Amino acid sequence: MSTVSTVSSTPVIGVLALQGDVREHFAALAAAGAETRTVRRPEELAEVAGLVIPGGESTTISKLALAFGLMEPLRARVRAGLPVYGSCAGMIMLADKILDPRAGQETVGGIDMIVRRNAFGRQNESFEAPLEVRGVEGGPVEGVFIRAPWVESAGARAETLASYDGHPVAVRQDALLATSFHPELTGDHRVHALFVDMVRDAAV
Amino acid sequence: MVQSYFYRRVRSYVSTPSSVPSAPSGGSAPSAQAPATGTARVKRGMAEQLKGGVIMDVVTPEQAKIAEDAGAVAVMALERVPADIRKDGGVARMSDPDMIEGIIEAVAIPVMAKSRIGHFVEAQLLQALGVDYIDESEVLTPADEVNHSDKFAFTTPFVCGATNLGEALRRISEGAAMIRSKGEAGTGNVVEAVRHMRQINNDIGRLKSLDGHELYAAAKDLRAPYELVREVAELGKLPVVLFSAGGVATPADAALMRQLGAEGVFVGSGIFKSGDPAKRAAAIVKATTFYDDPKIVADASRGLGEAMVGINCDTLPEGERYASRGW
Numbered sequence: 001m002s003t004v005s006t007v008s009s010t011p012v013i014g015v016l017a018l019q020g021d022v023r024e025h026f027a028a029l030a031a032a033g034a035e036t037r038t039v040r041r042p043e044e045l046a047e048v049a050g051l052v053i054p055g056g057e058s059t060t061i062s063k064l065a066l067a068f069g070l071m072e073p074l075r076a077r078v079r080a081g082l083p084v085y086g087s088c089a090g091m092i093m094l095a096d097k098i099l100d101p102r103a104g105q106e107t108v109g110g111i112d113m114i115v116r117r118n119a120f121g122r123q124n125e126s127f128e129a130p131l132e133v134r135g136v137e138g139g140p141v142e143g144v145f146i147r148a149p150w151v152e153s154a155g156a157r158a159e160t161l162a163s164y165d166g167h168p169v170a171v172r173q174d175a176l177l178a179t180s181f182h183p184e185l186t187g188d189h190r191v192h193a194l195f196v197d198m199v200r201d202a203a204v
Numbered sequence: 205m206v207q208s209y210f211y212r213r214v215r216s217y218v219s220t221p222s223s224v225p226s227a228p229s230g231g232s233a234p235s236a237q238a239p240a241t242g243t244a245r246v247k248r249g250m251a252e253q254l255k256g257g258v259i260m261d262v263v264t265p266e267q268a269k270i271a272e273d274a275g276a277v278a279v280m281a282l283e284r285v286p287a288d289i290r291k292d293g294g295v296a297r298m299s300d301p302d303m304i305e306g307i308i309e310a311v312a313i314p315v316m317a318k319s320r321i322g323h324f325v326e327a328q329l330l331q332a333l334g335v336d337y338i339d340e341s342e343v344l345t346p347a348d349e350v351n352h353s354d355k356f357a358f359t360t361p362f363v364c365g366a367t368n369l370g371e372a373l374r375r376i377s378e379g380a381a382m383i384r385s386k387g388e389a390g391t392g393n394v395v396e397a398v399r400h401m402r403q404i405n406n407d408i409g410r411l412k413s414l415d416g417h418e419l420y421a422a423a424k425d426l427r428a429p430y431e432l433v434r435e436v437a438e439l440g441k442l443p444v445v446l447f448s449a450g451g452v453a454t455p456a457d458a459a460l461m462r463q464l465g466a467e468g469v470f471v472g473s474g475i476f477k478s479g480d481p482a483k484r485a486a487a488i489v490k491a492t493t494f495y496d497d498p499k500i501v502a503d504a505s506r507g508l509g510e511a512m513v514g515i516n517c518d519t520l521p522e523g524e525r526y527a528s529r530g531w
Contacts, residue, residue: 018493019256019277021249040494055253056277057313063275064493067486088253102272102312117312123336124359126246127239145239146250147314147336185249 011199014039014048018064020056020089024184025192032192034199042073050083050199053090053108055146055182058117061089062105071106078110083175083202085195091171091178092117092149099152111173112155119150119167120180131181133170134161136190143169143181150180175202247361247381250314250337251445254278254382254468258458258489259447261285261472263303265310267481274485278314278336280470281307286343286390287473287512290524296344298326304333316363321530322348324357331360337382338362340375342529343389343472352530355379365449367400367527369407373428373436374531376444383442385466386527387450390473392514394451394460396527401448401464411437450527453478453511455491455504462495479509 013034015025026036029052039045051074053061065071078084086094093108095115120127123146131143143164150167154160162170162179169180175198183191257277262268268279283299284292298319308315314336319326321340326347330338338360340353355362356379365386366372372383385404387397407426411433414422419437423430435443448466452458453474461469469492471485478484487504494500522528 017256021252021255023255024252056255057253057257059272059313060257060275060277060489063273064489067275067490068494100312104273122334123246123250123314123361124331124334125241126250127241128243128245129239144245144249146246146253182249185245185252 009033009200010035011049011196011203012037012047013050013052013196013199014044015052015054016040016061016065016070016090017054018056018068018070019060020054021182021184022054024182025052025054025087028184028189028192029196031189032196034192034196040070041068042070045070045073045077048082049203050085050195051077052195053084053086053093055088055090055184058089058092059102059105061093062107065108066104066106071108074108075110078108078176081175081202083177083195083199084108084110085177085179085192085198087179087182087184088146088148091115091151091180094176094178095151110176111158111171111178113158113168113171113173114152114154115149116152117149118147119152120145120148123147129164131162131164131169133191134159135172135194136161138190141181141183141188141191142186144183144185145169145181148180242359244381248444250361251363251382254314254447255445256493257468258485258492259316259468259470260475260485261470262307262476265306267476268307268311268315270482271475271485272311272313274482275489276313276485277468278316279307279311280339280472281315281317281335285473285476286526287392287477288390289343290390290515296320298323298329298344301329301333304330304335308334318344319353320344321346322351322353324353327353327355327358327360327362331358335360340364340380342386342526346529352378355381363447365527365530366404368403369411369436370426370428371530372404372442372446373426373432376442377429377432380444382445382447384447384449384470385461386530387448387452388517388520389450389526390515391451391517391520392453392474392477392512393517394453394457396517397448397451397457397461398464400450400527401461401466404442404446405465408436408440408442412440451517452488453514454508455487455501458488459491459495459501462492468492474512477512479511484508484511 449470
């Protein structure tokens with residue numbers, strides 16, 4: 001992967017921009033010390049040292065990734081150790097398995113877990129609650145859960161970083177990080193800073 | 205993120221959690237605080253998740269499944285698409301609850317539904333039915349010629365139409381969490397959507413050029429709250445997500461609205477009044493994501509069959525122009 005920028009204190013991190021709250025992740029990553037790029041094509045994926053899969057509609061993101069030949073390149077780079085952070089729909093995309101997938105819905109996979117979509121309910125049940133996240137110092141983060149998934153079950157290698165109502169809502173497995181909630185909507189960049197550090201560690 | 209006047213005001217309408225709690229949950233311990241629902245952040249944040257996507261009008265569960273399979277980010281449950289409302293005439297109202305529930309059960313993506321302007325009871329019913337977003341829509345026959353619904357009174361977020369910045373800000377001041385340019389629904393003619401998107405953009409551009417003294421008079425001219433006007437001048441955009449609606453019928457139409465600044469598109473009659481809805485729907489989804497890549501939009505535009513016939517907006521009598529409903 002000679003095209004990938006490696007050792008740098010300002011890592012180049014892409015945001016998968018097929019659909020979703022891309023701009024908010026750009027802002028959070030920039031505030032956390034990364035250089036950001038839009039990723040919609042395989043050649044753009046090859047240029048980044050880390051990737052964020054944003055919040056959005058997981059069925060839409062999955063279908064577009066398949067239609068434009070991104071799914072296999074994504075899987076290949078995840079297998080090769082690319083650090084990836086997924087929020088909400090991004091968490092679903094990083095799960096090895098969806099409990100109740102729609103017809104034709106595939107994931108990138110990488111984290112040994114089963115996720116339940118819209119587990120906390122419909123939009124009327126969307127909520128905010130403070131959340132202590134392991135590895136994020138300085139008090140709880142504001143958890144913003146929007147039609148959010150939770151982790152139904154996770155394998156031994158997936159470390160739970162936060163839970164809500166007894167369900168894991170933040171997990172990490174090696175260079176992969178996933179949250180049910182949306183730190184990109186809060187103006188608090190500590191979760192993104194954690195991910196930027198993971199990208200820096202992977203580049204060394 | 206800007207912690208604006210309205211942001212705080214919106215939060216003051218709900219059971220507010222303190223932003224720095226003292227007893228957070230950790231591990232599997234139960235949360236020390238009740239979760240806050242219906243906050244501005246979850247309402248506006250929901251719309252942020254729809255960006256770059258296509259929201260499609262559907263009238264049956266079967267159509268909803270076609271839309272979901274094509275990659276729609278949400279569906280709008282309707283009794284009749286706007287083209288048929290135009291053709292049939294009469295009073296257009298909120299849809300049958302059975303139909304809305306059937307669509308909610310058929311798909312996993314968010315389901316939106318329309319209430320009449322000012323008909324807050326229809327909105328209460330839609331909230332009770334569990335729809336994810338309420339469109340207080342000029343496509344239905346207005347129920348109140350003076351007042352729009354008080355959207356702060358609801359947990360379910362609202363999207364509203366606008367033809368210019370002042371109208372958009374008045375809707376936001378009433379609690380709308382998402383704005384769509386109105387266009388002229390049910391015509392298959394994108395000309396009004398373009399007009400309204402350009403108008404909103406031009407209004408925002410003008411605000412950005414004003415100094416602090418001038419913003420007060422600008423608020424008066426826009427007939428919108430000063431705090432919101434100042435926020436738009438500082439952000440250079442609306443404080444909520446802006447989609448385009450009303451007349452989008454082709455992949456190129458969708459890409460056009462995106463290039464003009466829409467963060468996503470609503471497609472009404474354009475899909476299910478066309479020759480091959482499934483193919484056209486998927487094509488519009490692709491064109492909305494790759495709106496700035498003419499080669500992909502061109503490929504998506506091939507072999508779609510008949511587009512909806514369309515109506516020239518300048519031949520519409522005044523009473524049939526939906527965009528003039530609402531104020």
